[in-house]
Amino acid sequence: VTPTALERYLAVRGRTLELVEPLSAEDCAVQSMPDASPAKWHLAHTTWFFEIFALPKALPGYRPFAPAYRELFNSYYNGVGEQHPRAQRGLLTRPSLAEVRAYRAHVDDCMARWLERAADPELLGIVELGLQHEQQHQELILTDVKHLLACNPLRPAYREAPLARGASTAELRWHAWPEGVFEVGHAGRGFAFDNESPRHRVFAAAFELASRAVTCGEYLEFMADGGYARHELWLSDGWRAVRERGWRAPLYWERSGGAWLVHTLAGVQEIDPAEPVCHVSWFEADAFARWAGARLPDEVEWELAAARAPLEGGFADAGRLHPAAAPAGSGVQQLFGDVWEWTRSSYGPYPGFRPLAGELGEYNGKFMSGQMVLRGGSCATPAGHVRATYRNFFYPPDRWQFSGIRLARDPRQ
Amino acid sequence: VTPTALERYLAVRGRTLELVEPLSAEDCAVQSMPDASPAKWHLAHTTWFFEIFALPKALPGYRPFAPAYRELFNSYYNGVGEQHPRAQRGLLTRPSLAEVRAYRAHVDDCMARWLERAADPELLGIVELGLQHEQQHQELILTDVKHLLACNPLRPAYREAPLARGASTAELRWHAWPEGVFEVGHAGRGFAFDNESPRHRVFAAAFELASRAVTCGEYLEFMADGGYARHELWLSDGWRAVRERGWRAPLYWERSGGAWLVHTLAGVQEIDPAEPVCHVSWFEADAFARWAGARLPDEVEWELAAARAPLEGGFADAGRLHPAAAPAGSGVQQLFGDVWEWTRSSYGPYPGFRPLAGELGEYNGKFMSGQMVLRGGSCATPAGHVRATYRNFFYPPDRWQFSGIRLARDPRQ
Amino acid sequence: VTPTALERYLAVRGRTLELVEPLSAEDCAVQSMPDASPAKWHLAHTTWFFEIFALPKALPGYRPFAPAYRELFNSYYNGVGEQHPRAQRGLLTRPSLAEVRAYRAHVDDCMARWLERAADPELLGIVELGLQHEQQHQELILTDVKHLLACNPLRPAYREAPLARGASTAELRWHAWPEGVFEVGHAGRGFAFDNESPRHRVFAAAFELASRAVTCGEYLEFMADGGYARHELWLSDGWRAVRERGWRAPLYWERSGGAWLVHTLAGVQEIDPAEPVCHVSWFEADAFARWAGARLPDEVEWELAAARAPLEGGFADAGRLHPAAAPAGSGVQQLFGDVWEWTRSSYGPYPGFRPLAGELGEYNGKFMSGQMVLRGGSCATPAGHVRATYRNFFYPPDRWQFSGIRLARDPRQ
């Protein structure tokens, strides 16, 4: 049975609180880099979203929990007003974690009161957007906490739990697609972000797609073959990033004796060669593909493959919070979950793109420059959150998301 | 009559020297920002190109003019070896301008000796690439000197010459294209860079293209309407650029009393409302288009229009070195020359793209991230250098090229 | 009765814990700028001092509480080994505040066991150094927490407590000293830091010293007279600091309507003109003195005056934690407590200076460049910690300490 709007609201909101259970108030307060936010800020900002965009319409006369929060927990909505500077989110030791929890409870009470009897479909649409938004921040809580804990020389785990290791992985195979004019993008019912629309026609040349994500074992071969030392494998900006940032391996990998270890949410582990490589930048994904004699897929190619695939994979709800070796199987595996897959497509507007009306128009559209599209979700993505048309986007040097590599290639002539 | 290879070589090489005629040795030595290079460096580097890529094959046993130049004047070819740091090109007061001229004369002598009797088509191809390369640097000499002179509070002119002002400009009209599957990219004889190939099919939705470039007058309306103060007109990265860099007008514009003046290669002039606006970043072009209720064309749309247009326009050879008001006419005007036109396309590889073999593979391909495509050439581009398939590329905040705006829009439904 | 070594140890250590009582674990974890440290770090580092420098000698076979702390809580002792980077102290959400409290308890237990029966005078000297060190960090806990809370737009108070306001201040008078050869510096029994020795002779010209510290009211006159806008009042480096940092008032002052408010440890208050001005940089102190037709005293002059003064004043133990108006009185008032007084003396070695032996030699001596001497203690200094020969030191632009201004001048001829 489909949950009611209230049930769904409470389930998603409750899940966020579950995610911070293993964390202390200190863990929730600190910001490890400007790109990341404290967990406490995520807890507050996702609440702010409902307080700003839903409650004033849902409960006429609604008075904000604390007027200062309007600016404090505004992420980037210029239409709503000023924003506390992003790089200073970690200075907010007040409000305390307890106060932020009280803020959540207050807004949830108000929302529940309204959702029990709600019928306005437009407003329900905003609530659904708020929940999808909250799910995006659930993933960010995990990636941002992972970064924070990895900055600590004690290498603490988010959660002590030995990771089952992938016994083996199927050999990489190639699956061919014919050329043609196809439709991509979202249409129809069901939730989708504005950046997935409109559905539109594209011409795609024939291509081949790898049967699974690139593994750590394959990436170790790239490293052993001088991957980080051979300029000819890299784009110019990527090669500069390698030198200026001293990249020698994916983020969170560290050399210990003769072996490579990796910091995971379950603590430091040995590298499992069968698992998908993760926490690589777009530059690294691109260089690996060149080394492998292949290329990254564009987002159209990826979507054509995903449109036929079952929406299954290793998502956050499974609790592993680390990518797992691809299952055996005859088709294209692992498109969903485990690791976000970098594409060679710049994040831009689809033909005829229209952002949401009003302040929510700032949600996706204004970021359409300089970023690359990732597809498919990861082991930190809530199950049910992604779909074949879902477009995630980050900057080419970003590495702290669970981002991995799927190869594509042009057919041999 | 077609010039011989030698005649063409001497003509292009001679043109470069003509461009530095108005400059002193001091003007040629100084670097005004890391993105720009001293004119002397351009003179040497274009010569280096022939010495490195052509002469060793053309004249077996050729010995370099000065071994240190291999590194000193290497721009970015890792395959050739180390490079003198880009930001320190302006520290090279030695070799002197006279020595660099001697270097040019020496290489030209050697090249001429070989070209008189040359027949190897592959090597002639490299020579042609070197001449096309030199033409690109001819444009850079002008843009880089313009930047240098504009840094000087004395606001010196590159060349004293009053600019004829555009009496009037035709009203902007829209030209419609139907949807379809089209071919774009280079094919056939004639020179083209590797990044213009292969010719390939694309699906394009119906679109409309503006009949001419956006004028200074139109841009002044945008400014008067709060263009630089309204966040909702800008992409997020663009809005940050506006605030961090304090942009209030295009580059080289300055407020004087009640009027706007502009620094040109002919000195400081009043703004001519009929002329195309120039020296705007991609972010500004994008914001202007949003303000105008339009958008930038993608590079496919631009190329479909240009494929039908005569290859005429205001190029450097006309000597104006400043964009001129669009001529009257019924079709799409001004696609070539006057100002490079920003598109909304990220610079990336065409499907099936293959860079040139060997070290020359670094010419174009390794820059395929983070930059946007510009089309059509400018008033500083040598006549004959561009074509409908030509792809120029710069970063979204770059403003020191002669970059302007052409609008496009989706058809009204 | 003099307390026993154990009593004194427990009293000083206990006082540190009292200071963090008003703070949450979050407040104790965050670092607001590289110069400041989290309170939790102060709690751990002061404990580390005893664990590293005293316990191995006091309790043979002592095993460290946690081996990783050796590096984690090492401030700057290269002789002890590597240090966790200063600017990343705020990333250490683990160990938790509770664990750091346990660390303190463990070390205190060990120290108490030894102090009950201790007699080794050299080791007791190190313990006393550790307690003096702890008192210095008690002051830093207050200044660093003040900075953190002031970064928060909610402007939280460390402790809610209305500040009694200074009804009035005595008019500033001048006290004259004759020229002569004098002795300054520490000699004899009693604790003193190495940088206060050896006692040595100096020639001092005649000078006059102000009877009290400069007040907020006097500083407001300087501001109203264009103090921050007149280059001729400033040293060159100071004038650059004014422009680059946008200084318009002391740190923690903010304009609200027509009035100036100040952020204190008791929250935001109106400026009290009778109170000493505080949180000014050396550059501001120097500029104010020039504006006032006076100068800063050098440290010899200050010490000559202080040598005769009773060691009384507004210290931290009084609980006000904010400077108070000078008491009435005929002599030179307020030399101790309330505000540290910038001198015009660079911090350097006294003639014949010898740092402590071994690793503790890094305590003071290696900072003898680039900093200026401050004298007298402040309202955040523990009572009993300072003396007439005590030398504090900070960089000329530093403002987050309780630093104020005492004027001096040459006698009228």
Next chain:
Amino acid sequence: VTPTALERYLAVRGRTLELVEPLSAEDCAVQSMPDASPAKWHLAHTTWFFEIFALPKALPGYRPFAPAYRELFNSYYNGVGEQHPRAQRGLLTRPSLAEVRAYRAHVDDCMARWLERAADPELLGIVELGLQHEQQHQELILTDVKHLLACNPLRPAYREAPLARGASTAELRWHAWPEGVFEVGHAGRGFAFDNESPRHRVFAAAFELASRAVTCGEYLEFMADGGYARHELWLSDGWRAVRERGWRAPLYWERSGGAWLVHTLAGVQEIDPAEPVCHVSWFEADAFARWAGARLPDEVEWELAAARAPLEGGFADAGRLHPAAAPAGSGVQQLFGDVWEWTRSSYGPYPGFRPLAGELGEYNGKFMSGQMVLRGGSCATPAGHVRATYRNFFYPPDRWQFSGIRLARDPRQ
């Protein structure tokens, strides 16, 4: 015979032009770092000094050569008005070197016209100040050009001339001074800068001073003994400079095979162990002294020794432009010329210091923070420019001046 004021004016001004004889216009235009200025700027600024401070008073109705120069060639005189930004002096390709020479000729003509009949002693005082100022810039022309040429991988020489090498150096001996109250500083006739006054009494403890400057050979021992790798030899700020700037040797030294070479104004040479070490920062001088079991002298100690020494040494007029091995001799040698000698004294005001009146008060006084005093002049200082009371000053990390090391120590007890 004493030269007339006009003869002296012409001699000093002419000497500046001689110094730029070996340089091209390009060499004179480029700025290699913000601390250094182009030679052309020095030529113009020294002329500006007379045009701004002397000519308006000397020749009533004098009209400036070019009004824009008032700002363009103002170094740091806020009282005169705005200044072209220091770091952008190298962008001024116009006015050309020829125009700046014409500017010099014009001002010299005007000055000569007035000096032929001049008698106003106050104005003659300003002229003398202008000539002393010009001599300071003569030294800066040499140090700044040396830096520029050393940035060039071709390592060009300012002037081709093999350096005679120091056959040997006398062993370092120590000369003792008794304690006492002494007078230091300038008094009496003769030119001196304001910062050398007033002459005043100081108490100095007994000390010993080294008989000559530290040699390259001695410095190589320091390096071989791990001088740049042992933290305990360095002040905290110095140790940070070592690591952040990667210092491994004095500026201009480079390792080649097994030997150390040094870039001099006569090109690259082998290190001569007998010569004074040069181009070391204050931090390096301080660390060397600590390694040697000694310390740097304070400026009083240096001056007490210099007051008795003949004002002789290796100055720029000798043409070597590189420090030479100390001559044999029984007293304290080499106090003047060869290398500036870092002292451990911060640059500050003497008791009772009064800057010059008016705009010229900015000449010296406003730099009295953060810098260290150097004494004695160097091989790039014009003969006759320095004296025993002369105070030069630079920041502790500065290395591009001809700065060396003289050791001092406390007497053995």
